[in-house]
Amino acid sequence: MPETAFGTSAQAADLLLEARDSTDTLLGDWAEHLESELGSRDGRALAYALRTPGKRVRAALVLGTYRSVGGRSPGIAGVAAAVETVHTYSLVHDDLPCMDDDDLRRGRPTAHRAFDVPTATRVGFLLVPVAARLLTVSTRELGLSSSTLGRMASELFQAGGIEGMVGGQWLDLEAEGRTLTLAELMAVHRGKTGALIRAACVLGGMAAEAEPHKLAGLMAYGEDIGLAFQIADDVLDATATSEELGKPVGRDAELSKSTYVALLGIEGARTEARRIAVKAVAHLDAAGIPSDALGSLAGYIVNRTS
Numbered sequence: 001m002p003e004t005a006f007g008t009s010a011q012a013a014d015l016l017l018e019a020r021d022s023t024d025t026l027l028g029d030w031a032e033h034l035e036s037e038l039g040s041r042d043g044r045a046l047a048y049a050l051r052t053p054g055k056r057v058r059a060a061l062v063l064g065t066y067r068s069v070g071g072r073s074p075g076i077a078g079v080a081a082a083v084e085t086v087h088t089y090s091l092v093h094d095d096l097p098c099m100d101d102d103d104l105r106r107g108r109p110t111a112h113r114a115f116d117v118p119t120a121t122r123v124g125f126l127l128v129p130v131a132a133r134l135l136t137v138s139t140r141e142l143g144l145s146s147s148t149l150g151r152m153a154s155e156l157f158q159a160g161g162i163e164g165m166v167g168g169q170w171l172d173l174e175a176e177g178r179t180l181t182l183a184e185l186m187a188v189h190r191g192k193t194g195a196l197i198r199a200a201c202v203l204g205g206m207a208a209e210a211e212p213h214k215l216a217g218l219m220a221y222g223e224d225i226g227l228a229f230q231i232a233d234d235v236l237d238a239t240a241t242s243e244e245l246g247k248p249v250g251r252d253a254e255l256s257k258s259t260y261v262a263l264l265g266i267e268g269a270r271t272e273a274r275r276i277a278v279k280a281v282a283h284l285d286a287a288g289i290p291s292d293a294l295g296s297l298a299g300y301i302v303n304r305t306s
């Protein structure tokens, strides 16, 4: 594995592999269970969405942050799957004709193409309580108190709501065809993408019952790495192929979206993503959190090709 400015990439590769395995297995089991529980076209569509295979970066961040502050239980996989389920809901709705109107996601037809728009709309909403159930079951398995569950749920669903993901997406949609300032664009990116990534990092810390200063360090890392992730996404939309991403490319330009690439150019955006990722890792060092695995993930996030 090559050395990068963020250390070796081997630790990120291992974490991502583990996150993919555990998340795909857990969500596959839930898909089967929910399909028979609902027993309808909605059940099949819900299972379809749960089974779409993503990179599982948010799950890897949950595992990595949990372990960085001493967590050791395999039960953390359920928390990771809960975060990925909120993310999947956002992708199902993001692809709808009233939003980005995309046909392909994760190399497969989007949920509304595989089924239909009303079904995909319902599936998006149905995924939110599935995430809540996953979080509840997993915190029980981790032996956490109901007040810790309450704090984790609040973190996750606040990040997924108007103060985070929904709010950021809303601003993003409103801004189509308009040129945002860098400060406005940063607010969009921190909301629509960064908030859930930050929550993944905070949830990992909360599940390990991290001390407050370490939790603050993980939150600061998550805040920066979430922004860096979306800047890298802007770069990939302008530079990667549809085969590499499993979704259409060049959509930002087609929809006249403000992006870091539009404002800073491709190289400028790459440099900015790397600068912010370095800053993210510095928060861990300042909080006394081992940064080998999380530094490696930061490197993956800004250097990835898909």
Ligand code: GRG
Pocket: 053, 054, 055, 056, 057, 087, 089, 090, 091, 093, 094, 099, 106, 165, 166, 167, 169, 170, 192, 193, 229, 230, 233, 306
């Ligand atoms: C009601 C306004 C309103 C919004 C609903 C749709 C929505 C909520 C939010 C959209 C948030 C969104 C899709 C942000 C983009 C995040 C992003 C960069 C997704 C791609 O993540 P990857 O690369 O994808 O991790 P995989 O497929 O690997 O999981």
